[in-house]
Amino acid sequence: MSHSSDALDRFYSVIPAGGIGSRLWPLSRADAPKFLHDLTGSGQTLLRATWDRLAPLAGDQRIMVVTGRAHRAAVEEQLPELADLNVVLESEPRDSSAAIGLAAAILERREPGVIIGSFAADHVIKGPAAFRQAVVEAIAAADTGLIVTIGIQPTEPAIGFGYIKTGGPLDIDGAPSAQSVNSFVEKPSPATAKRYLSSGQYLWNAGMFIARADRLLEEIGASEPELLAGLLELAEAWDTPRRGAVVDQVWPKLKKIAIDYSVAEPAAVKGKLAVIPGQFDWDDVGDFASIAKIHANGRKRDLAILGEGARVLADSSSGIVVSHTKRMIALIGVDDIVVVDTPDALLVTTSANAQKVKAVVDALRLSGSSDVL
Template identity: 35%
Template sequence: MEDLFEKHFYVIILCGGGGKRLWPRSRVKTPKQFIKLFKGKTIFQDTVSRSRILVPYPKIFVVTNYDYVDEVREQAPSIPRENIIAEPQAKNTAMAIGIGALYIHKIDPLAVITNFASDHHVENLRKFERAVKTAAVTANLGDFLVTIGIKPTFPHTGMGYIKSSHLFKKVNNEGIFKVEKFIEKPNVTTAEELLSEGGYFWNSNLYTWRADSILRAIDKYLPKLSAGLGKIRESLGTKKEEGVIKMVYEEAEDISIDYGVSEKANNILLVPADFPWSDIGDWKVAYDVSKKDKEGNVVIFEKGKGEFVGIETKNCLVHFSDELIATIGVEDLIIVDTKDALLVCRKDKAQGVKKLVNFLKEKGKLEYL
C-alpha cells in the first residue's frame, strides 16, 4: 500500500473549456474552472488542493487547452511545468484521458492514475480520500477500470446512473462491485424508479485505473484513437512532438470516455461512496453547495471594492467584483455582474443560461462569449 501511493500513484486533472451555464462569469477565454466560487479559490484550485491530499505536486498532471496553459501555471505554480499537457483543440475526455495516461505511462509503466474533472465540488474529504485510495488499490489488483459511484440522495435528472451487479471482493473492508450497465440521464419518473429499485449510483466520472489498463481499453474499443496515441508516443521527447500532437488531434474522434470505453467494457468495477459531491454545472448548483447567510443568500465577492446591500432579499446568489449591488424585495434569483454583462434569472431557470449563450452566438454577439 505504501509502495503504491508513494511510488506509482498519480492524479490527472482534466481542465478543458466549457461552462456555458455559468455565463457571464464563465467565458471562452476564462472558463468556469478558473473562476472563484469557494473560500477565495477557483474551482480548479480547489481541485488541486483535493489532489494534494493524495499525492505530491510532482505526481499531479493537468490536461488542458493550449489557451489555458498560462492560467493553469498562474493558479497552480507548484505543479511542474512539464506536467501540464497542452491539447491543441478539445476532443472530449477519451482523448484527454488517453494522452494523459500516455505521458504518465512513459515515465512510470506501473502507474495507477485517478482522474478528476476540474469543475467538481467535494465535501467530507476524509470519505473522499478513503474512496479514492480504495479505488486505487482495487485498480492495482489487475486489469480493471474502477469508478466511484455516489449513493443517490434524490432522483437527480441531471446525472447519469450506474447499475451495480454482484460483489467482486472487499478492499479496505469496503465492498467492490461489478458494474452491470450505465444509464443515461433519466426523466423524473425513471430516476424515482431507479432509487426505489436500489443498486444504482450517480456516475461521478471519478475513474481510477492502471495506465496500461486504460491504454489497453482504448486500443480495444477506440482503435483509431489508439493509433493516434501510438503516433504521439513515438514522437515524445523529439522535435516532432508538438507537430505530431497537432496532426493527431485534427483527426481524433470527439468522444467521451463513457461512450467510447466505459459503456462497452466488461471489466468495470464500482466503489460505492457517500461523500457530498457536485458537478458545478450551473448557478443553481453553485448556490446549493455554497455557504449561505442568515437570509439564505450566497454572496460571492471575487475582487475589487464592490459591496452588496440586500433588503428583504432571500435565497439569492449574487456574484460580482467592483460594483455596488443593491436589491429590494426579491427571492430566489441569480444575479451575476461582470464588466460587460449582467445576468438576472430565477434559480429554477439556471439551466436555461446555456440556451441564452447559444442565442448570443447565433446573433453574432461573440464579444460577450
C-alpha cells in the same frame, strides 16, 4: 508493504482542465473557464481545490494537468508546484477520451505499470479525507485490471446527473466497498430519479475514472482503434523534439468522444468496471442553481452572495448573486433569483431556469455577440 500501498506508489493523478462551463455564463467564459473561479466562497479556485485534494495521495510531482494552450499561464499561476513535465497542452479541445488517453499514453511510456486517476478540475467535493479513502480503494481495485469509477451515494432524487446501477459486491483486497457495475444510465426524469434513490442500487456518476494506464488504453483501442493509434503516436513523440510537429499533425484529427462512451460503458458491458461508493459530498456545479444550493447549505429562502467586495442590498429575496463588479446591487421581492453581474454582461434568471443558460450562450454566439462569450 501491502499490495495496495504498492499500487498507491504507482498512482498518478490526471486533471483534465478543459470545459468552459457555458451554463455558468457570464461568469465562465472562453478566457475565464469555470475551473478558474471560486464558486464556493472558499477563496480558492476549483482547480486549486482539486489540486489540494489530490496532492496528499501521491505528492505534487505526480499530478498531470491537461489543459488548453490559452489557459497555460492561468493554470500555472494557480498551481506553482506543477512541474513542466506534467503540463499537457491541447491545441484545441478533442473531448475527454483524447485528453485522458494522451495522459495515460505519455505516463505509460514514462513509467510502465502506472495507475492513473482522472478527476475533473471543476467539481466541488466536501470531505477530502473520505474522497482520498475512496480513491485509495479505487487504486487497489484498478491494480487488478478493472476500470474503476467512484460513484456518489445520492442524497436526493437529482435529475441533473447520470447514474450508475450497481451489481453486487466484489471481493477485492484493499477495496472492501468495491461493487460491480450493472450499467450506466442517463439523467433521469424526476419520477425515475425517485425510484433510483429509494432502490438503494444507484450512485451518481461523478466522472471519476481510475485504471492502470495500459488497461485504459486497451479499452480505448477496443472501441476506438484509430484514436488509440493517434494517442500512441503522440506519446512516442511527446518527450522528443518531434512533439510539436506530431501534435500539429495528429491531435486535430483525433475523434471527439467522451471517455464514458469509449471506455466506461464498454467495460461495464464486459464486466470489467468496478465502482467505489464515495461517502462524501460532491457536486459538478453544473449551473447557478447548484451553486445556490451549495451555498444555502440546505436552507431555503437564503440569498447567497459570491464575489469579493460585493455590494448587495436585498429585501425579501432569495437565490444567488454573483458580483464581479463593484456595483451596488439591490434586490427587492425576487425569489430563487439568479443575478450574475460582470463588467460586460448581466444575467437575470431563476434557479428553475438555470439549465437554459447554455441556450442563451448558443443564441449569443449565433447572433454575433461573441465579444461577451
